[in-house]
Amino acid sequence: MNIVTFQTDIIPGDPEANRQAMKKRFERVVTPGDTDLVVLPEMWTTAYTLPDLHTQAEEMESRTLALLKELAVAYDVHIVGGSIAVLENGKVYNRALVVNRTGELVYHYDKLHLVPMLNEPDFLAPGGQKVKVFELDGVKMGLIICFDLRFPEIIRELALQGAQALFIPAEWPDARAGHWEILQQARAIENQMYVISSNRIGSYDGVDFAGRSMIIDPWGNIMAKGSADKEEFLRISLDLENVKDVRRRVPIFDSRVPEFY
Numbered sequence: 001m002n003i004v005t006f007q008t009d010i011i012p013g014d015p016e017a018n019r020q021a022m023k024k025r026f027e028r029v030v031t032p033g034d035t036d037l038v039v040l041p042e043m044w045t046t047a048y049t050l051p052d053l054h055t056q057a058e059e060m061e062s063r064t065l066a067l068l069k070e071l072a073v074a075y076d077v078h079i080v081g082g083s084i085a086v087l088e089n090g091k092v093y094n095r096a097l098v099v100n101r102t103g104e105l106v107y108h109y110d111k112l113h114l115v116p117m118l119n120e121p122d123f124l125a126p127g128g129q130k131v132k133v134f135e136l137d138g139v140k141m142g143l144i145i146c147f148d149l150r151f152p153e154i155i156r157e158l159a160l161q162g163a164q165a166l167f168i169p170a171e172w173p174d175a176r177a178g179h180w181e182i183l184q185q186a187r188a189i190e191n192q193m194y195v196i197s198s199n200r201i202g203s204y205d206g207v208d209f210a211g212r213s214m215i216i217d218p219w220g221n222i223m224a225k226g227s228a229d230k231e232e233f234l235r236i237s238l239d240l241e242n243v244k245d246v247r248r249r250v251p252i253f254d255s256r257v258p259e260f261y
């Protein structure tokens with residue numbers, strides 16, 4: 001499975017400009033037939049314009065969802081479409097969208113853990129559904145958003161449901177870049193799965209973002225890593241046999257004793 005993960009800057013509060021920029025990235029980077037799945041960052045249509053999100057957020061049947069479906073079909077790729085601000089019943093959610101190569105929305109996920117350090121709980125509503133894996137090309141996969149990475153229990157639950165790869169759209173700040181890298185490697189090692197992240201670069205409202213998007217294999221090796229401050233993309237071919245192999249070599253899932261935890 002050939003994966004491309006985008007590391008991008010985001011134009012604050014201008015969804016249309018960000019959609020156009022994303023279209024151009026697809027034109028430059030993705031060729032039908034050479035890529036199976038593309039990953040985008042967190043809140044990539046607006047950035048963290050929290051106080052203005054109630055006006056910038058889109059309804060679920062949005063122009064952004066329409067664009068993701070159009071790109072998926074045009075480029076014959078699955079898209080883990082990062083997250084966008086979605087307005088539903090008067091509340092704004094930080095919602096991730098997954099569209100398959102036939103242009104069908106196969107999964108959405110509302111960020112569960114809202115970030116106190118960024119006052120997210122004052123502006124966003126948390127997700128209220130149990131996390132689930134989704135399936136693309138017969139492979140079970142999981143998705144979390146940024147701060148969720150600090151909660152190993154959500155990722156373990158996805159692993160127990162059979163996830164072999166975990167996607168992490170993010171806007172992780174540079175001030176905690178060390179945590180970003182180590183936690184991703186830890187989650188890959190402890191759950192013996194691929195971890196693929198898409199983090200933004202640039203700055204907004206006094207916060208510098210870390211970049212350093214990553215692709216980590218189920219052994220914890222870093223297969224690809226973005227720079228701290230440049231727009232770029234990482235391209236890697238995932239070998240899902242590797243997940244089985246690591247789980248055979250170190251069979252942690254058979255050694256768990258959850259009745260004592």
Ligand SMILES: O=C(O)CCC(=O)C(=O)O
Binds near residue numbers: 118146171172
């Ligand atoms: O946990 C962190 O340090 C950063 C989290 C974050 O920035 C986010 O979830 O958007």
